[in-house]
Amino acid sequence: MEGITLKEKIAQSAATIGQRLQGRTPEVGIILGSGLGPLAEQIEDPIYVPFGEVPFMGTSSCTGHVGRFVCGTLGGKCVLTMQGRLHGYEGYTAQQVAYPVWVMNALGIQTLITTNAAGAINESYRVGDFCIMTDQINFTGRNPIVGMEPDQISFRFFSMLDAFDPSLRALAQGIADREGIRAQQGVYLGLLGPSFETPAEIRAFRIWGADTVAMSVCEEVIAARHVGMRVLGMSLCSNMACGVENASPNDAEVFEVAEARSADFCKLVTLIVAEM
Ligand code: HPA
Numbered sequence: 001m002e003g004i005t006l007k008e009k010i011a012q013s014a015a016t017i018g019q020r021l022q023g024r025t026p027e028v029g030i031i032l033g034s035g036l037g038p039l040a041e042q043i044e045d046p047i048y049v050p051f052g053e054v055p056f057m058g059t060s061s062c063t064g065h066v067g068r069f070v071c072g073t074l075g076g077k078c079v080l081t082m083q084g085r086l087h088g089y090e091g092y093t094a095q096q097v098a099y100p101v102w103v104m105n106a107l108g109i110q111t112l113i114t115t116n117a118a119g120a121i122n123e124s125y126r127v128g129d130f131c132i133m134t135d136q137i138n139f140t141g142r143n144p145i146v147g148m149e150p151d152q153i154s155f156r157f158f159s160m161l162d163a164f165d166p167s168l169r170a171l172a173q174g175i176a177d178r179e180g181i182r183a184q185q186g187v188y189l190g191l192l193g194p195s196f197e198t199p200a201e202i203r204a205f206r207i208w209g210a211d212t213v214a215m216s217v218c219e220e221v222i223a224a225r226h227v228g229m230r231v232l233g234m235s236l237c238s239n240m241a242c243g244v245e246n247a248s249p250n251d252a253e254v255f256e257v258a259e260a261r262s263a264d265f266c267k268l269v270t271l272i273v274a275e276m
Helices: 006-020 037-042 094-106 166-179 199-208 218-226 251-260 262-275
Strands: 028-032 044-050 068-074 077-083 111-120 130-138 183-190 212-214 230-240
Touching: 006 044, 006 068, 006 094, 028 037, 028 094, 028 262, 037 068, 037 077, 037 262, 068 262, 077 262, 094 218, 111 218, 111 251, 111 262, 130 166, 130 218, 130 262, 166 183, 166 230, 166 262, 183 218, 183 230, 212 230, 218 230, 230 251, 230 262, 251 262
Parallel strands: 028 077, 028 111, 111 230, 130 183, 183 212
Antiparallel strands: 044 068, 068 077, 111 212, 130 230
16 A cells, blocks of 8 residues: 555544444543553443454554454443554554554544553552553654654644643542552653663663653653643553562563452543543
């Protein structure tokens, strides 16, 4: 399909998903991170659209990322969830990682909740805490708005002040406090991966002001802000970052903690969607 523009591709992807949704109009987009996919199982009347059936979409290759859109009702609202995401470390470009966010927006979605499992750099955090993102440090070295085509979707020079919507952050914190779920607020730092960080890198990131670290989210948030979506970012602290309390993160631990915290994660996100 040489010659077709990014904007046209997004429109075609959105049309394909739209046709499958039987007239539903999702209001909220939710991206589920490593081990956090079980939330999709709580969606009522689900319609599944595998990434592979959407033209121009990449597919998820990693464990814990099913790789499909799930549309249905959560917290009384129509949501479109990505059960699994695309990562730079799978070989996707920044634009490919951001692509489904633009597609969500083309479907009329104005609010994005993006979630992941992350390592805690902040020593006052505990494994199992949630962390509402207050800001991000994009240390992937990439940006999805690079190139001529994203500028045709929306103007390329946009502010990243309050990239994470202050009122959504306050809502999330209020619900967590009310429900007795430990939730921190902190700065998220995103890397390309896939190797975990060294202790020296973690010490450097702490000096920069980062509280959590992982290998996703930043490019999605940039794409969402590019088209004016409101964003809530939330991590589950699945481990202390490398070298903190002698931690040496591994994939198995991330999934174990995600599974253990799944019930609170589902409760928190469902209530946030209900009350937003
Ligand atoms: N580092 C990077 N990515 C991660 C981590 C981590 O400690 N935990 C979960 N994803």
